[in-house]
Amino acid sequence: MKQSLCTITSNLEVMPGVNLMWLEAPDIAATAQPGQFVTVRCGDLILRRPFSIHRVAIASQSPEPFASCHSEGGERPKNLAQCKFREGAAKQSQIALLFRVLGKGTLWLSRRREGDKIDLLGPLGKWFSIPSVIARCEVPRQSRNLLLVAGGIGVAPLVFLLQRALPQHQVILIYGASTAKELYPFSSLPGGVQFVPVTEDGSRGRKGLASDIVPEFLDWADQIYACGPVGMYRAMALTLNPSPLKGEEKGEGEKRSNLKCQVSLEVRIGCGIGACYGCSINTRKGLKKVCCDGPVFEIDDILWEEVKI
Amino acid sequence: MESNSLNLGIQLAPRHPEGLMLDNPVMTASGTFGYGIEYSELIDIQKLGAIICKGTTLMPRKGNPQPRLVETVGGLLNSVGLENIGVDAVIRDKAPIWANWRVPVIVNIAGETIDEYVSIAAKLEDTPGVSGIELNISCPNISAGGIEFGVTPRLAAEVTSAVKAVTSFPLIVKLSPNVTDIKEIALAVERAGADAISLINTVKGMVIDISKGESRLESITGGLSGPAIKPVALYLVYEVAKVIHIPVIGCGGICCAADALGFIMAGASAVQVGTANLTNPHAALDVLEGIKYFMRDRGIQKLTDLISVAQA
Numbered sequence: 001m002k003q004s005l006c007t008i009t010s011n012l013e014v015m016p017g018v019n020l021m022w023l024e025a026p027d028i029a030a031t032a033q034p035g036q037f038v039t040v041r042c043g044d045l046i047l048r049r050p051f052s053i054h055r056v057a058i059a060s061q062s063p064e065p066f067a068s069c070h071s072e073g074g075e076r077p078k079n080l081a082q083c084k085f086r087e088g089a090a091k092q093s094q095i096a097l098l099f100r101v102l103g104k105g106t107l108w109l110s111r112r113r114e115g116d117k118i119d120l121l122g123p124l125g126k127w128f129s130i131p132s133v134i135a136r137c138e139v140p141r142q143s144r145n146l147l148l149v150a151g152g153i154g155v156a157p158l159v160f161l162l163q164r165a166l167p168q169h170q171v172i173l174i175y176g177a178s179t180a181k182e183l184y185p186f187s188s189l190p191g192g193v194q195f196v197p198v199t200e201d202g203s204r205g206r207k208g209l210a211s212d213i214v215p216e217f218l219d220w221a222d223q224i225y226a227c228g229p230v231g232m233y234r235a236m237a238l239t240l241n242p243s244p245l246k247g248e249e250k251g252e253g254e255k256r257s258n259l260k261c262q263v264s265l266e267v268r269i270g271c272g273i274g275a276c277y278g279c280s281i282n283t284r285k286g287l288k289k290v291c292c293d294g295p296v297f298e299i300d301d302i303l304w305e306e307v308k309i
Numbered sequence: 310m311e312s313n314s315l316n317l318g319i320q321l322a323p324r325h326p327e328g329l330m331l332d333n334p335v336m337t338a339s340g341t342f343g344y345g346i347e348y349s350e351l352i353d354i355q356k357l358g359a360i361i362c363k364g365t366t367l368m369p370r371k372g373n374p375q376p377r378l379v380e381t382v383g384g385l386l387n388s389v390g391l392e393n394i395g396v397d398a399v400i401r402d403k404a405p406i407w408a409n410w411r412v413p414v415i416v417n418i419a420g421e422t423i424d425e426y427v428s429i430a431a432k433l434e435d436t437p438g439v440s441g442i443e444l445n446i447s448c449p450n451i452s453a454g455g456i457e458f459g460v461t462p463r464l465a466a467e468v469t470s471a472v473k474a475v476t477s478f479p480l481i482v483k484l485s486p487n488v489t490d491i492k493e494i495a496l497a498v499e500r501a502g503a504d505a506i507s508l509i510n511t512v513k514g515m516v517i518d519i520s521k522g523e524s525r526l527e528s529i530t531g532g533l534s535g536p537a538i539k540p541v542a543l544y545l546v547y548e549v550a551k552v553i554h555i556p557v558i559g560c561g562g563i564c565c566a567a568d569a570l571g572f573i574m575a576g577a578s579a580v581q582v583g584t585a586n587l588t589n590p591h592a593a594l595d596v597l598e599g600i601k602y603f604m605r606d607r608g609i610q611k612l613t614d615l616i617s618v619a620q621a
Contacts, residue, residue: 044383046383047587271343275342277340279375280375280389281375
């Protein structure tokens with residue numbers, strides 16, 4: 001964890017209302033884990049804004065995992081090629097942030113230009129882990145099959161997870177968005193991942209919500225990772241383990257699945273380091289600070305009926 | 310004492326037998342700096358004048374439901390609701406760490422009855438690592454029907470003298486701005502034995518989400534902090550410093566050295582940096598460096614020479 005002024009190497013709109021920003025951040029890049037975040041001081045605003053680390057590119061590493069990616073039939077967005085981290089050109093390790101322009105902070109950030117320096121603090125928080133699978137009557141084994149579920153801009157930390165999980169793991173990414181235009185350009189994602197696009201209007205892939213099709217993959221998956229709106233988590237929590245939603249006393253007997261599902265929560269963050277207690281939530285394991293005990297939590301630990309974000 | 314002959318030292322508790330001498334006047338405000346430990350990886354906390362820890366109650370408290378924070382123009386509205394680990398855990402888990410620090414740590418305490426305040430102070434007595442107590446009197450007093458201790462001179466004095474009677478630590482009392490006449494309360498607290506007064510605590514406020522037709526905070530109202538309240542805080546420091554004879558610690562929206570120097574010139578002997586710690590973890594140390602720069606630039610050797618220079 002470090003506070004530093006980082007130089008923007010590119011900042012471009014890659015989807016309508018969504019920017020991809022690359023920054024020289026060698027200290028953060030060196031230690032960041034998928035699921036961790038940084039906070040950015042945005043102009044005169046009082047609260048730093050949290051952003052999941054979307055990708056990391058280590059300057060000395062070769063080849064950069066995304067260098068080998070191929071277009072998967074989708075239209076290649078013109079901005080993305082320019083925005084992509086170029087291994088040869090970079091002297092310092094970089095991180096990327098993917099953010100939807102929604103309020104004052106992200107508007108300010110979207111207006112920063114290449115060469116501008118911004119104040120970053122990170123990497124912060126707990127990250128996604130890939131634990132062993134412990135099934136009944138079986139010796140624990142390494143997890144092979146990872147199911148990633150992204151809702152909208154929630155794809156941001158999951159791309160970093162993909163980057164780290166490949167090629168040791170098989171990965172399926174279910175990716176839901178309102179319409180085809182809002183889907184993160186597939187061409188910029190690495191090969192070796194099976195994408196399952198879902199759009200609310202059916203303009204690309206399956207029609208519906210990402211959470212609708214999660215049940216189809218439960219037999220395949222060893223681990224599930226999700227990032228998206230709370231409604232998506234609620235639906236998934238119900239799919240995976242209906243009993244806790246009906247009350248503690250029902251116990252675990254009704255569990256439909258022993259699958260572990262890790263989700264990334266977003267609440268308004270104050271300090272980002274566990275000092276101000278602005279982001280505390282009540283969980284099945286007691287009070288937890290989203291900024292430092294999270295943002296990654298196990299889906300079963302969250303009291304979804306209480307979560308108000 | 311600075312090697313280059315600048316003297317930023319300040320005695321915060323001149324009435325106290327042992328006193329509370331700070332190397333410099335820049336402290337961190339309660340609730341924005343955790344237990345200090347959280348920031349130790351980011352900044353050299355030992356350079357601070359003092360750290361005021363998170364508000365501490367007799368029993369652990371869960372605080373308020375989310376959302377607890379709302380950003381406003383130049384400010385931050387919070388209703389954390391005093392979530393904290395309780396005094397026993399502070400003594401057991403935090404104080405032993407503080408005991409190895411050079412920077413003094415002052416424990417901010419809060420209670421709903423006088424007995425609670427007294428019990429917390431009694432438990433803290435003689436705890437190594439603790440250098441003082443700051444009394445948060447902005448809590449609702451259950452036995453007085455939910456009225457805050459800090460809003461009547463009588464209640465403020467009662468809780469101050471009751472705590473003073475059981476503690477040998479220097480005692481700072483932190484005043485609420487949400488009162489009719491803060492000077493009366495300051496005078497009452499001074500008479501009741503406070504060693505210093507800090508002000509201001511947050512200003513009560515709220516924000517409505519018009520799309521939902523409800524408050525943005527789950528607990529409806531909150532306390533406003535940050536630059537938005539600075540002129541209010543500065544004025545109240547100015548007013549209180551006029552009438553009392555114990556040190557005043559200025560707090561409220563201080564983000565930079567110029568802000569801090571304004572409070573010192575208005576009559577504060579020291580300052581607390583609060584919300585700015587969230588915006589910039591280096592804020593308090595930047596304030597300290599800026600004060601030194603100003604003093605060198607103006608040829609001022611003793612910080613105490615700047616206190617109250619703006620008092621009429």
